Amino acid sequence: MTKAPVSSFYELAPLDKKGEPFPFKKLEGKVVLIVNVASKCGFTPQYQELQELYKRYHDKGLEIIGFPCNQFGKQEPGTAEEIGQFCQLNYGVTFPIMKKVHVNGPDADPVFEFLKAEKAGVLGFKGIKWNFEKFLVDKHGQVHDRYSSLTKPANLDHTVEKLINR
Template identity: 85%
Template sequence: MTKTTTTSKFYDLCPLDKKGQPFPFKKLEGKVVLIVNVASKCGFTPQYEDLQELYKRYHDKGLEIIGFPCNQFGKQEPGSDEEIGQFCQVNYGVSFPILKKVNVNGSDADPVFEYLKNEKSGMLGFKGIKWNFEKFLIDKDGVIHDRYSSLTKPANLDHTVEKLLNKK
């Protein structure tokens, strides 16, 4: 069975993990994925707790959450990749992958976010990422189900995640 162009493009993406090693999205095939641009010194930083709860509740059923640290919004992610990983683990018990710090907007935006923004624009057709903790929910076929603003609490995605996980 051949995947659609949209689907294969998502799985062709290969960002870097916090150690600079490839993190191929190919290994996410058949899973529901939540991608979030994160920051340690932001008013939304406590969302790490809800993200971890969502991850614990649904990881064994096929949910993957991937955090991409970003320092483009108010310089709220100033640390090194190692410091960011330690912060997430120590303060919020984060066990989902936190990848290498990236830019999400501009000419040097990470290809993952270029792809996500082009596939699913935000409110009023705005393509750019507006702030930290913007979220993209991808279904088991690699298709972006929806895009959520920073104001959307991860706990509010519970029902949608469950529905996507149960979809055959």
């Protein structure tokens, strides 16, 4: 079965951790940071900076959405419930964590297929290289930028603020 191409960020409706659709249509007018996350990764402490960014800008129009992924080093082995508890207990995460997904390959979630098509990585590489890769989407559903796992969420502060105030 071939996946129908998506022409707008707001057409996407991934599943939340309970398996319910989370329509991106409700994100219109917000700046959105999408991150593929993992609980047992060297970059896992980025959850703390993500939460700080979320607390600082959520009321001004930022939404952060985490998508657990087990494709890189099997660093996200838990169930949706275990992942949610881990994020809450260890990092106080209050932003939405979705259902575990694939970000590369034939089973890649449509969200990541769309994001990768809109913004290639370094040297035009389309695939996701590792956990905690980030996509920043503006208030109009346009992918503003893509950041590697090495980019700390705190380094996005200025750009997030600029996009919110546009």
